[in-house]
Amino acid sequence: MSSILSISNLAKYFGDNKVLKDINLEVNKGDVIAIIGSSGSGKSTFLRCINLLEEPSKGTFFFNNQTYFSIKKNKEDFVDFNLFNEDLDVFNNEFLPIEEEYNLRKNLLIEDDSKENKLLLKEAKRNYKAALKRKPDIFDYYDSKAFKRYWKNNPPLIVNEKGLREIRSKMLMVFQSFNLFNNMDVLDNCVFPLVKVKKMKPEVAKEIAIEKLKQVNMLDHLGDRPKTLSGGQKQRVAIARSLCMSPDIILFDEPTSALDPEMVGDILEIMKDLASQGLTMIVVTHEMNFARNVANRVVFMEDGYIVESGESKEFFSNPKEKRTKEFLKNFRQ
């Protein structure tokens, strides 16, 4: 088995909010990987980082014999966290009483809205806002000189615009909100990327598009605009659009979360077919049955880390981590 996609040391920060912290994942050809976890655990951000829709803070990505993104150290690694935390503590000691006072004044005003109380609240609010301005910002604490020196010696490797487009055309994504082109009909939605990205002739592209639309059972709606379709139909078109590009891997970002239960079954059936045809997939999902029966590997994420990952049978029958057991308890019943 050869690995076609490998991700190591992926991290993503939004300011001092660490969404992903050190994620590693190897994907082999034919793998169906289900990523599960509670909301806000960073599953979707992870998926969007893979095809660089979201720019990762650091990490090394490898796809089809090519490293397309590599940043070993980023700004955050040059932040003096000791100093930052010290200052944050000092700030909190000063700030918490002011905040308490402000909240107290707000509550007092509900009981008694005299002029005096209003003035006191006004002053408390002013103090509160002034204090909030003094909150230390993490990027004031980073050693910009050392960071620049490091990047000069180890320049970040990001694939250029053309290379990125090529990678994305091999690594398709299916979204929760479908993201079809509203100004084109169903057939054009599938033909357009083939003609423009793969430079195919329109007649050839049309044949391929019709074949794939047949596979998802959407032949009756070739001339319809996405606006007139139901959610499940839209998602089927989105899957067909991805299939047209003959991808090496498809990333599914909660493909069934916006659908009703009947349609969910529909879409999952299509995905099951694709899996049996040997398509490599990474699926962020809340459908535990899909993860158990179709996926061959399951990754459980929590708070920006991969808590546990393993063969799906093993994962569901015999979870090792305490947190995983807690999470799975909700689905056993």
Next chain:
Amino acid sequence: MFDFSRFWGIITDWHELIIAGILSTLILSIVGTVVGLLLGIPLAYGKRLHAKAYDPKIKKVLYGVIRWICNIYSTVLRGTPMMVQALIFKFATQAMGISWGSMKFPSEILNVFNGWFFAGLIVITFNTAAYMGEVVISGINGIDTGQIEGAKSLGLSSYRTTFSIVLPQALRNSLPTIGNELIINIKDSSVLNVIAVTELYYRLISIASATYSFLEAYLLLAIIYLIMTLLTSLVLKLIEKKLDGKKISLNPFGRLRRNFNV
């Protein structure tokens, strides 16, 4: 008082000048709006230009300068009256040695095209472009950003995405506002008479002072403007219907018949 014979006299005696004025006004406003829209698109993108975090410094500075210029352009042109802009344009170009008045055109078709007409056309175009920039921005903002992400994830270039997915929808959604701009231009092109553009208003005031029938002339002027704007909004509505793929019928009883199966 209003005298119908005088009113009718203006129409019969001066209709050639009036038609020339109508043509001039229509060409000014339609060409001004269309070219203004074409200029407004790059203006809108200039105002939205932002460099990415990892871009080199020179790109960031360049983008900042372009954005700055675009913002100043649209603020100044939208914040000053078109009449003042026309006068400034006139005297600035004259100071530079361009004399619009002495420009000669091979055949003066219906007395419409002359040097001042083109000066007016330039003023109205650049003025409209500033407003169109805002119209296009709001059109772009109104599009579901998921489509742009979807296009990105398929490997489409940002150029392709812009021209095949974003702009067609943005322009379609802002068509009512663009039409509104056209109607405003039909009326507001009258201020260009200050730089001697021989549009409808200019023609009618000269007719009025030649015949001393002011009330009749201005009433006629109002009626012609009203007809022009009404017809324009009708045409725009038909275009919108056509773009939505609905059937177009000019028969006002058509809807009645459909609704009541008469």
